[in-house]
Amino acid sequence: MSPRPVKQIRLLCVLACACCTVPASSFAAAQPLSQAAENAKTITGKVVDSxxxxxxxVTVKLHTQTDMQSNTDASGSFSFHAAGNGPFQITAELRGKRASTLTVPQIPSTPITLVLAEASSAKSPGDDMGFSDAPNFTVAGVTDWTAVGGHGSDATLRTSEDLARTTAALHAMERTNGGDREAEQRLQKAVQAAPKSYAANLALGEYYLHTSNYxxxxxxxxVASTAGSGQPEVEYDLALACRGLRDIPSAKAHIARALKSADRADYHRLAGELDEASGDPFSAVRQMAQAAQLDPSEANYFTWGSELLLHRAILQAxxxxxxGAALHPASARLRTGWGSALFSEARYEEAAQRLCxxxxxxxNEPEPYLALGxxxxxxxxxxxxxxxxxxxxxxxQPRNPHASYLLATALLRRGDPATSERAQTLLQQTVILDPKYAEAYLELGKIAATKKNVTETIHLYQEAIQSDPELGEAHFRLAVLYERTGKPAEAKQERAQHEAIEQKRAEQTEQERRSVKQFLVVLQETPNLK
Known part of the structure; x- marks a missing residue:
């Protein structure tokens, strides 16, 4: 996975279409224009609170070849007459608020919106979470996973672990678009015209981040960092770039410098993700909790919940x-995570409801269906x-083999004879779409076995093994079939392979469980209000 949120996540600085036209009176606050200003283009926008x-x-500054400054009017609006094609850096500052900065590669065609959040102050955890009741738990430390058992069968436990990993992987749903060659050339020309410009290098660097050119x-x-004397925004971007290059120590150094200068939610979240990547989940979850407290965004709640779920703080996750789902009802991945947590609590019907x-x-996204299946x-x-x-x-998605396979197995599980033929057809469709879909061959073999078609059953189990030699159940079922048809040598060989696969699988599972530290959670007592 390459979790690389750049501009999508930076919610405090977003381009937004204005819902009304900026009044002409708002232009009065702009700086005096030069003689060439009549030919200059106008950057307009508004500053709002959370x-x-x-x-x-609000003091608004435009950083370009010549810095300009303006103040917002009574409607929060501002404007600048800017010469040149960009890039432009716009900063909004107000006492008691955290400064907000936005870099744009060219003059925006629509007004921009800058959001100023409250400056951080001494608060109790959860004050800014958007709920009147703060979380009633504290992560006090970590312990070995093997110190605490799970619920239900081992198969159910493995599914719980798999759902936790699936949930964490939904960071990949924060997708970016491909690069615009024309925009890249424009940004490169801006750097060529001003090689040491902070704004120009920052804009080009963020373009490269957006296109994963780390x-x-x-x-x-x-270069931007040198020109800007280590501004926190560029340190954050450098941390993202270093993470993309898999240089976690350098990424952690950059984000630490950013946090020294600015207490921002996205900085804390990235710091937490880097702590997790470096094997320090205790620090990671504290950073992620701080991020959600500073900014109760969808991304921050999802990251925090995923970290708790991954480290088996199931109830808290x-x-x-x-x-998070109550705050962001349109978030599919928050409900996927919620459903995964409920499944781990053995609350299966509630889990199904959330996943549905x-x-x-x-x-149109496959991930919730895969978790549901x-x-x-x-x-x-x-x-x-x-x-x-x-x-x-x-x-x-009729061409997606997972779609036909999941529906087929769900039909078979319900045991309705009226749908058995359709389930078989769906499995046959699955292996046509993906000739290496081992599990589909295995299910087809089970169907053939119920019809006493020995030759076809053996063939399908062999196809399953050829597609995935580590599919232990196929070896086991083939061994049983060989025993029943008088082929003891072949049966012995398949049983030996099955036992070796199961032993290897058990060792890998044990190793994986030992590598995942479990959070020690302390519940906070609720005061008696009698």
């Missing part, structure tokens, strides 16, 4: 995902609402 209320009297991003941002809701929110397959009984969602998945 609740969207306009902020008058080598060029790091090189260009280093569910609490954070639930609160996630798929309803993003019907895993949960349904491992729960003690078939889960409600699953078939309808998997039918939709197949309808929307």
């Amino acid at each position: 609740a969207g209320r306009p902020l008058p009297g 080598t060029q991003a790091e090189k260009t941002l280093q 569910g609490q954070i995902f639930a609160r 809701e996630a798929s309803d929110l993003q019907p 895993k949960a349904d397959g491992a729960s003690p009984v078939p889960l409600p609402g699953v078939l309808e969602r998997l039918e939709r998945f197949l309808k929307l």
